Amino acid sequence: xxxxxxxxxxxxxxxxxxxxxxxxxxxxxxxxxxxxxxxxxxxxxxxxxxxxxxxxxxxxxxxxxxxxxxxxxxxxxxxxxxxxxxxxxxxxxxxxxxxxxxxxxxxxxxxxxxxxxxxxxxxxxxxxxxxxxxxxxxxxxxxxxxxxxxxxxxxxxxxxxxxxxxxxxxxxxxxxxx
Amino acid sequence: xxxxxxxxxxxxxxxxxxxxxxxxxxxxxxxxxxxxxxxxxxxxxxxxxxxxxxxxxxxxxxxxxxxxxxxxxxxxxxxxxxxxxxxxxxxxxxxxxxxxxxxxxxxxxxxxxxxxxxxxxxxxxxxxxxxxxxxxxxxxxxxxxxxxxxxxxxxxxxxxxxxxxxxxxxxxxxxxxxxxxxxxxxxxxxxxxxxxxxxxxxxxxxxxxxxxxxxxxxxxxxxxxxxxxxxxxxxxxxxxxxxxxxxxxxxxx
Numbered sequence: 001x002x003x004x005x006x007x008x009x010x011x012x013x014x015x016x017x018x019x020x021x022x023x024x025x026x027x028x029x030x031x032x033x034x035x036x037x038x039x040x041x042x043x044x045x046x047x048x049x050x051x052x053x054x055x056x057x058x059x060x061x062x063x064x065x066x067x068x069x070x071x072x073x074x075x076x077x078x079x080x081x082x083x084x085x086x087x088x089x090x091x092x093x094x095x096x097x098x099x100x101x102x103x104x105x106x107x108x109x110x111x112x113x114x115x116x117x118x119x120x121x122x123x124x125x126x127x128x129x130x131x132x133x134x135x136x137x138x139x140x141x142x143x144x145x146x147x148x149x150x151x152x153x154x155x156x157x158x159x160x161x162x163x164x165x166x167x168x169x170x171x172x173x174x175x176x177x178x
Numbered sequence: 179x180x181x182x183x184x185x186x187x188x189x190x191x192x193x194x195x196x197x198x199x200x201x202x203x204x205x206x207x208x209x210x211x212x213x214x215x216x217x218x219x220x221x222x223x224x225x226x227x228x229x230x231x232x233x234x235x236x237x238x239x240x241x242x243x244x245x246x247x248x249x250x251x252x253x254x255x256x257x258x259x260x261x262x263x264x265x266x267x268x269x270x271x272x273x274x275x276x277x278x279x280x281x282x283x284x285x286x287x288x289x290x291x292x293x294x295x296x297x298x299x300x301x302x303x304x305x306x307x308x309x310x311x312x313x314x315x316x317x318x319x320x321x322x323x324x325x326x327x328x329x330x331x332x333x334x335x336x337x338x339x340x341x342x343x344x345x346x347x348x349x350x351x352x353x354x355x356x357x358x359x360x361x362x363x364x365x366x367x368x369x370x371x372x373x374x375x376x377x378x379x380x381x382x383x384x385x386x387x388x389x390x391x392x393x394x395x396x397x398x399x400x401x402x403x404x405x406x407x408x409x410x411x412x413x414x415x416x417x418x419x420x421x422x423x424x425x426x427x428x429x430x431x
Contacts, residue, residue, distance in 0.1 A: 007183065008185065027268075033193055035193065046221065048251075052235075053237075056235065056269070056270075142371065143247075146246050146372060149246050150242075150245055153243065153250070154357065154364065157240070
């Protein structure tokens with residue numbers, strides 16, 4: 001199975017971690033909950049739900065550590081009946097990243113921790129200092145059609161219009177109330 | 179900052195619904211969840227108490243579709259409104275690309291609204307975010323309640339909207355104004371990402387939905403009304419109407 005990433009520099013480290021540590025699922029995300037890469041998930045939206053929860057666990061554990069121990073908790077492990085969870089933070093030039101890994105009988109906590117250390121090193125070496133930008137201005141050019149496209153997308157999303165085969169917006173004659 | 183994947187042309191943004199307890203933040207997300215086809219949304223995650231009060235956050239991922247060539251996803255979060263959850267509100271706010279402040283229009287809730295807005299500003303500052311530059315819209319919810327119980331939009335604006343940000347009246351329980359609010363914050367966030375915030379966004383901010391209009395009914399058409407068609411006397415406006423002060427905003431971004 002191949003890791004899927006939103007930024008290319010995390011692909012090789014994440015793939016190696018997933019393969020070597022033999023995890024069932026792996027997620028690499030920003031502390032705010034934005035996914036950078038995933039392994040083993042089949043539906044994008046489930047990835048997002050897992051990211052939001054992993055980010056929440058990570059940030060609350062860190063805060064709890066500060067309150068109770070004076071330093072943030074940076075690594076968590078939970079042994080479930082069939083799967084075990086491992087959540088930990090890796091520091092890179094792009095800021096801290098959070099790893100969520102789930103594994104079963106084919107792996108172990110020791111193996112996951114061992115390859116997590118390697119993942120930290122690989123990410124630290126691979127991380128570009130700043131986020132890549134598509135233009136000299138470093139901005140995403142959403143163009144002059146942003147407003148039209150936004151209206152179009154939201155109208156379809158809320159069932160207030162439907163796209164026709166040519167991609168033009170089609171408005172029902174009787175528009176349902178909000 | 180929103181997560182942008184230039185290779186696959188994908189944008190992911192984090193939007194946080196903020197506001198005092200029981201103002202209707204979770205109700206907004208529930209309405210969106212019910213309206214949107216399952217293929218375009220993920221699971222709604224609610225970390226709530228046994229009495230359904232938000233304990234940590236609600237989370238709803240949305241696939242907006244393609245906007246200006248970018249596949250666009252929004253992650254909608256709510257925060258717990260109760261005062262004693264201050265720490266968790268701050269945690270959820272981390273990395274937010276835009277904020278919807280959901281105010282309770284009831285007169286008796288005015289103090290709570292003001293305290294929550296101050297709390298938002300303090301938490302943004304603690305995250306190093308410039309409150310003047312952070313995309314923000316305000317929703318005056320519960321406008322369906324009897325008039326004697328709620329405050330007019332002018333009063334709410336004076337108390338809460340000193341930045342003169344886009345504001346929307348709403349009845350989130352029945353969905354009025356929910357769409358318009360989401361549209362408002364979406365545009366601000368994407369315009370900021372595009373580096374043109376404050377440009378034509380001003381026009382977008384001043385647009386509103388006339389009573390009975392169908393927001394988003396046609397591409398390029400304002401949801402119901404052109405900017406100049408928005409009446410100044412909005413207290414009588416239908417839920418979902420947006421307004422923007424004509425006066426110079428104090429401390430406006």
